Amino acid sequence: MPEGEKVIVVMPAYNAAETLEKTYKDLPGEVVDEIILVDDVSQDETVEIAHRLGLKVIIHVQNTGYGGNQKTCYLEALKDGADIVVMLHPDYQYDSTLVPQLIQPIREGKADLVLGSRILGGGTLAGGMPLYKYLSNRFLTLAENLAFRKRLSEYHTGFRAYSRRFLATVPFLLNSDRFVFDSQILAQAVAFGFEITEIPVPTRYFEEASSVGFKDGVIYGIQTLGVVCKYLLNKFGILRSDQFQKKLSEIVSRYHSPSIFRREMDA
Ligand SMILES: Nc1nc2c(ncn2[C@@H]2O[C@H](COP(=O)(O)OP(=O)(O)O)[C@@H](O)[C@H]2O)c(=O)[nH]1
Numbered sequence: 517m518p519e520g521e522k523v524i525v526v527m528p529a530y531n532a533a534e535t536l537e538k539t540y541k542d543l544p545g546e547v548v549d550e551i552i553l554v555d556d557v558s559q560d561e562t563v564e565i566a567h568r569l570g571l572k573v574i575i576h577v578q579n580t581g582y583g584g585n586q587k588t589c590y591l592e593a594l595k596d597g598a599d600i601v602v603m604l605h606p607d608y609q610y611d612s613t614l615v616p617q618l619i620q621p622i623r624e625g626k627a628d629l630v631l632g633s634r635i636l637g638g639g640t641l642a643g644g645m646p647l648y649k650y651l652s653n654r655f656l657t658l659a660e661n662l663a664f665r666k667r668l669s670e671y672h673t674g675f676r677a678y679s680r681r682f683l684a685t686v687p688f689l690l691n692s693d694r695f696v697f698d699s700q701i702l703a704q705a706v707a708f709g710f711e712i713t714e715i716p717v718p719t720r721y722f723e724e725a726s727s728v729g730f731k732d733g734v735i736y737g738i739q740t741l742g743v744v745c746k747y748l749l750n751k752f753g754i755l756r757s758d759q760f761q762k763k764l765s766e767i768v769s770r771y772h773s774p775s776i777f778r779r780e781m782d783a
């Protein structure tokens with residue numbers, strides 16, 4: 517992709533006051549055109565800090581969850597004319613200095629989705645990922661690789677880049693409002709035939725970096741296996757799901773289409 521393409525970083529935020537500024541400061545300003553923070557009814561000063569940093573801030577009326585937050589993030593990025601969208605957690609868990617490397621495969625037209633892989637980065641356990649999360653990640657990744665016929669090193673990173681083409685195609689609004697959104701959007705990428713690639717990133721775990729405990733982790737794992745089953749049922753025509761069939765343009769209100777797909781309509 518040529519230079520001059522608009523890169524928008526989206527931050528799904530929930531109680532990120534302690535870490536937002538640090539995460540923001542590490543972002544390479546020269547490659548980022550716009551930053552959108554969506555606040556999911558944080559109980560702390562996330563919104564005030566985001567305003568002070570000059571970010572575009574969208575405030576949810578009601579807490580929706582991590583997936584619901586991302587839906588707002590991507591709609592807003594499409595409306596603002598993004599060519600490349602980077603999802604970055606404002607909890608300082610991912611190394612935001614690596615955004616240029618993350619978006620490179622999309623710039624070069626080699627992929628529509630890039631994952632920042634902590635497994636490829638090595639030192640995953642030394643970086644503090646709890647052993648049970650590491651083992652679950654390896655197990656779920658194995659199941660996903662088998663079902664999707666891919667050889668990715670992990671599907672569970674929160675540091676990702678998407679092309680506009682991808683986000684304007686897959687019906688991500690049909691996904692869950694919870695954490696399993698992240699697994700669903702990857703299954704959609706495979707179902708719709710988009711190219712996925714990965715770059716190595718370091719692992720960083722610390723107190724504020726994770727609110728997902730054992731219980732939420734188990735729910736996420738079981739739901740991810742559900743996504744894999746649903747993908748296979750759809751693929752073999754046993755049970756078709758709109759999630760893997762409908763295009764985004766087919767599910768949004770025609771009154772909103774012009775603002776979301778303005779770029780596609782102009783083309
Ligand atoms: N919108 C929303 N975001 C959340 C919620 N809980 C966590 N997040 C965000 O989701 C991201 C990932 O959550 P986190 O607890 O760090 O999970 P982990 O790092 O994957 O273990 C973080 O950027 C949080 O700010 C929530 O209830 N609503």
Ligand SMILES: [Mg+2]
Pocket residue numbers: 605607609724725726727
């Ligand atoms: Mg985190």
